[in-house]
Amino acid sequence: EDKVVQSPLSLVVHEGDTVTLNCSYEVTNFRSLLWYKQEKKAPTFLFMLTSSGIEKKSGRLSSILDKKELFSILNITATQTGDSAVYLCAPSGGGADGLTFGKGTHLIIQP
Amino acid sequence: DAGITQSPRYKITETGRQVTLMCHQTWSHSYMFWYRQDLGHGLRLIYYSAAADITDKGEVPDGYVVSRSKTENFPLTLESATRSQTSVYFCASSEALAGGARKQYFGPGTRLTVT
Numbered sequence: 001e002d003k004v005v006q007s008p009l010s011l012v013v014h015e016g017d018t019v020t021l022n023c024s025y026e027v028t029n030f031r032s033l034l035w036y037k038q039e040k041k042a043p044t045f046l047f048m049l050t051s052s053g054i055e056k057k058s059g060r061l062s063s064i065l066d067k068k069e070l071f072s073i074l075n076i077t078a079t080q081t082g083d084s085a086v087y088l089c090a091p092s093g094g095g096a097d098g099l100t101f102g103k104g105t106h107l108i109i110q111p
Numbered sequence: 112d113a114g115i116t117q118s119p120r121y122k123i124t125e126t127g128r129q130v131t132l133m134c135h136q137t138w139s140h141s142y143m144f145w146y147r148q149d150l151g152h153g154l155r156l157i158y159y160s161a162a163a164d165i166t167d168k169g170e171v172p173d174g175y176v177v178s179r180s181k182t183e184n185f186p187l188t189l190e191s192a193t194r195s196q197t198s199v200y201f202c203a204s205s206e207a208l209a210g211g212a213r214k215q216y217f218g219p220g221t222r223l224t225v226t
Binding site for chain 2: 031032034036041042043044045048088090092097098099100101102103104
């Protein structure tokens with residue numbers, strides 16, 4: 001059975017801090033791993049990772065995938081209150097063509 | 112460019128009634144998906160479709176029916192709604208990418224309450 005575990009489940013930090021969100025996974029026929037941000041509405045796409053060791057960056061956010069150890073991390077530097085959201089990790093693979101989502105990390109940035 | 116839309120956005124229905132949630136995308140993406148999101152479970156795949164007239168079950172298909180006669184539409188029907196189907200339903204679409212990797216784009220969601 002496919003499994004995705006995100007940690008921590010919730011995290012409260014102050015504005016300006018750096019955070020690291022973790023995602024470990026077990027899926028058969030792994031194809032890619034996606035990160036989404038969800039703010040009380042639909043998930044919005046952040047990154048798609050397909051190869052190990054290649055860091056994706058978008059401004060203050062970055063992510064890296066380790067296909068050997070089956071995990072990914074999402075880093076956010078110089079956090080802002082607008083970063084408050086649930087961050088979802090979703091590897092694709094297995095029998096179905098959909099994504100298997102973790103339960104998410106609820107990130108709260110305090111001013 | 113509307114992207115991907117869902118209707119209705121909110122729906123209250125009674126146990127036993129049939130309900131259809133609509134999903135429409137304007138990108139001509141080949142793949143479309145239905146997920147439900149519940150506290151404690153996260154997002155779970157209900158059904159998906161690789162192309163018109165091709166559908167397949169996801170993780171939690173029981174009690175749901177889908178069809179896809181046109182590429183742009185992917186309705187989800189609850190044949191006889193139950194309280195356990197109270198949830199937020201998200202439709203998503205993606206194009207097929209090299210190596211099977213697919214970036215999915217989500218609709219705004221439908222909040223369904225079954226009383």
